[in-house]
Amino acid sequence: xxxxxxxxxxxxxxxxxxxxxxxxxxxxxxxxxxxxxxxxxxxxxxxxxxxxxxxxxxxxxxxxxxxxxxxxxxxxxxxxxxxxxxxxxxxxxxxxxxxxxxxxxxxxxxxxxxxxxxxxxxxxxxxxxxxxxxxxxxxxxxxxxxxxxxxxxxxxxxxxxxxxxxxxxxxxxxxxxxxxxxxxxxxxxxxxxxxxxxxxxxxxxxxxxxxxxxxxxxxxxxxxxxxxxxxxxxxxxxxxxxxxxxxxxxxxxxxxxxxxxxxxxxxxxxxxxxxxxxxxxxxxxxxxxxxxxxxxxxxxxxxxxxxxxxxxxxxxxxxxxx
Amino acid sequence: xxxxxxxxxxxxxxxxxxxxxxxxxxxxxxxxxxxxxxxxxxxxxxxxxxxxxxxxxxxxxxxxxxxxxxxxxxxxxxxxxxxxxxxxxxxxxxxxxxxxxxxxxxxxxxxxxxxxxxxxxxxxxxxxxxxxxxxxxxxxxxxxxxxxxxxxxxxxxxxxxxxxxxxxxxxxxxxxxxxxxxxxxxxxxxxxxxxxxxxxxxxxxxxxxxxxxxxxxxxxxxxxxxxxxxxxxxxxxxxxxxxxxxxx
Ligand SMILES: Cc1cc2nc3c(=O)[nH]c(=O)nc-3n(C[C@H](O)[C@H](O)[C@H](O)COP(=O)(O)OP(=O)(O)OC[C@H]3O[C@@H](n4cnc5c(N)ncnc54)[C@H](O)[C@@H]3O)c2cc1C
Ligand SMILES: Cc1cc2nc3c(=O)[nH]c(=O)nc-3n(C[C@H](O)[C@H](O)[C@H](O)COP(=O)(O)OP(=O)(O)OC[C@H]3O[C@@H](n4cnc5c(N)ncnc54)[C@H](O)[C@@H]3O)c2cc1C
Numbered sequence: 001x002x003x004x005x006x007x008x009x010x011x012x013x014x015x016x017x018x019x020x021x022x023x024x025x026x027x028x029x030x031x032x033x034x035x036x037x038x039x040x041x042x043x044x045x046x047x048x049x050x051x052x053x054x055x056x057x058x059x060x061x062x063x064x065x066x067x068x069x070x071x072x073x074x075x076x077x078x079x080x081x082x083x084x085x086x087x088x089x090x091x092x093x094x095x096x097x098x099x100x101x102x103x104x105x106x107x108x109x110x111x112x113x114x115x116x117x118x119x120x121x122x123x124x125x126x127x128x129x130x131x132x133x134x135x136x137x138x139x140x141x142x143x144x145x146x147x148x149x150x151x152x153x154x155x156x157x158x159x160x161x162x163x164x165x166x167x168x169x170x171x172x173x174x175x176x177x178x179x180x181x182x183x184x185x186x187x188x189x190x191x192x193x194x195x196x197x198x199x200x201x202x203x204x205x206x207x208x209x210x211x212x213x214x215x216x217x218x219x220x221x222x223x224x225x226x227x228x229x230x231x232x233x234x235x236x237x238x239x240x241x242x243x244x245x246x247x248x249x250x251x252x253x254x255x256x257x258x259x260x261x262x263x264x265x266x267x268x269x270x271x272x273x274x275x276x277x278x279x280x281x282x283x284x285x286x287x288x289x290x291x292x293x294x295x296x297x298x299x300x301x302x303x304x305x306x307x308x309x310x311x312x313x314x315x316x317x318x319x320x321x322x
Numbered sequence: 323x324x325x326x327x328x329x330x331x332x333x334x335x336x337x338x339x340x341x342x343x344x345x346x347x348x349x350x351x352x353x354x355x356x357x358x359x360x361x362x363x364x365x366x367x368x369x370x371x372x373x374x375x376x377x378x379x380x381x382x383x384x385x386x387x388x389x390x391x392x393x394x395x396x397x398x399x400x401x402x403x404x405x406x407x408x409x410x411x412x413x414x415x416x417x418x419x420x421x422x423x424x425x426x427x428x429x430x431x432x433x434x435x436x437x438x439x440x441x442x443x444x445x446x447x448x449x450x451x452x453x454x455x456x457x458x459x460x461x462x463x464x465x466x467x468x469x470x471x472x473x474x475x476x477x478x479x480x481x482x483x484x485x486x487x488x489x490x491x492x493x494x495x496x497x498x499x500x501x502x503x504x505x506x507x508x509x510x511x512x513x514x515x516x517x518x519x520x521x522x523x524x525x526x527x528x529x530x531x532x533x534x535x536x537x538x539x540x541x542x543x544x545x546x547x548x549x550x551x552x553x554x555x556x557x558x559x560x561x562x563x564x565x566x567x568x569x570x
Contacts, residue, residue, distance in 0.1 A: 105447075152359065184486070187486075
């Protein structure tokens with residue numbers, strides 16, 4: 001198996017989703033035959049990749065990167081896969097990954113295994129398990145092609161460090177005609193300093209049970225004690241209490257954190273669609289019949305206005321975060 | 323400005339999924355099928371583009387006979403014409419994309435609109451695949467769109483923020499929630515849509531690239547431990563999260 005892993009740099013190293021992809025690749029190939037590929041890789045990012053066992057990384061420095069064009073990124077990665085004889089291309093299903101993986105699959109005449117939650121090596125290639133119907137079913141899929149492109153659902157594969165390796169960085173220049181037909185004009189981070197639910201390891205979400213936007217400080221305080229991101233149900237997003245980027249569920253974000261805490265959320269199927277693969281689910285609801293309790297590991301039947309402040313101080317006492 | 327809108331028919335979001343007798347697909351018995359919710363934004367945006375620039379809106383689906391129902395919804399909303407690529411099996415995203423690309427080549431629209439994802443297989447794949455097959459630019463997760471002369475500018479959602487992307491026409495756009503508020507079809511238009519002709523297109527000769535081996539329902543065993551709101555019980559929850567779940 002010859003694997004190419006697309007890696008995304010972050011401000012201080014590597015995005016966690018990319019570390020997860022590297023760890024997944026390592027478990028497929030026992031550490032050998034893995035090449036990374038980055039756009040505008042930084043020394044910090046290469047060094048971080050080394051902590052996850054990467055030994056060789058292609059780096060593309062090109063004008064198009066500044067105004068990232070998805071179609072050119074796909075050309076570059078496809079050419080790199082071809083030039084290196086890669087038969088498995090792996091990346092995280094981030095906004096970029098989801099955008100470029102289908103293009104790469106078309107270019108490489110490869111089967112696309114999208115949104116995988118498990119990769120199974122089968123000799124020279126891989127099969128995968130992926131959720132469908134909003135997580136209500138799982139299918140095992142197998143490529144019918146010699147080359148396969150797989151995207152991994154973020155937060156599902158654990159990122160595991162290994163003995164640090166030194167990364168040999170090679171500049172890769174791709175030959176294709178650089179006809180740029182899309183370009184990113186502005187990139188804005190709207191929630192500076194706050195964590196995105198799609199990337200968070202722990203999420204505390206609030207629903208209509210909070211009664212009004214002015215009470216969401218209770219959610220924010222619990223989130224702070226856990227180092228968590230704040231999420232929301234659609235009911236409170238539609239009511240304008242919280243921004244859409246926080247919405248979890250079928251029409252919001254799909255998340256799979258280590259722990260999901262649902263506060264004053266009933267547990268409608270469309271909400272469950274976005275969070276049911278979370279590792280541990282905690283629910284706080286005053287109605288003991290609320291459907292959210294059916295999917296909860298730990299349920300607290302109670303009033304959020306009573307429970308949240310107490311729980312926050314008890315958790316702060318353990319975590320030291322206030 | 324001619325617009326092609328691609329829509330898919332999916333099980334209603336509240337459907338209980340059961341595995342069919344073949345062990346690798348959903349048992350369709352008793353399942354209600356609806357228009358993919360994200361595709362409503364795509365249809366609405368197509369109509370708005372026509373209202374602004376003139377031209378036509380054509381709606382297209384790849385599916386079986388029953389998928390004509392969602393085309394009638396699109397016609398009732400105001401789509402000028404509708405077409406179906408008859409393919410009961412729809413074996414993977416690539417086959418669907420190839421069939422759409424074939425029709426797009428013969429129609430040469432200025433814009434092809436999609437939903438961000440089809441809520442059955444949730445692959446986020448067909449729009450980018452169609453764009454690649456056609457050699458066109460694409461912008462996905464679009465929550466705001468403006469078209470001027472020969473270019474489009476769109477805002478798209480990314481992790482932790484948004485980015486503004488510009489692209490040349492012709493172009494593929496995949497709609498995110500928030501792009502617009504889809505209109506409800508009016509009763510007389512629903513009646514009229516019933517008798518409109520739906521054209522049929524041949525399916526692509528592309529072959530499947532991904533095979534489904536089996537389907538199962540997830541093992542959703544949860545601990546289901548229920549506590550009250552007393553201090554003592556909350557202490558116990560925190561202890562369990564710390565010592566048993568080892569999460570804090
Ligand atoms: C096509 C479609 C897509 C959708 N997509 C999404 C989606 O992406 N995400 C999503 O979340 N929803 C989605 N929905 C909406 C979904 O069906 C529900 O309406 C929504 O999730 C309800 O939000 P909620 O749980 O906050 O509110 P409610 O259902 O009103 O629940 C409030 C809960 O709070 C509890 N409560 C009240 N007061 C207190 C208190 N003081 N203390 C403790 N508990 C209290 C109540 O017992 C109740 O269970 C979608 C619906 C459709 C049709
Ligand atoms: C590996 C795999 C195996 C599959 N096997 C089967 C099967 O055996 N039987 C079956 O019925 N389905 C099957 N499907 C699903 C079928 O391809 C879907 O019904 C759907 O058409 C494509 O799903 P997607 O997740 O790729 O769509 P996405 O890429 O998530 O869809 C994005 C957008 O593309 C457009 N779009 C998607 N599908 C269509 C369509 N059919 N017509 C027009 N526009 C569309 C819509 O605008 C949609 O919002 C399979 C899908 C995959 C990925």
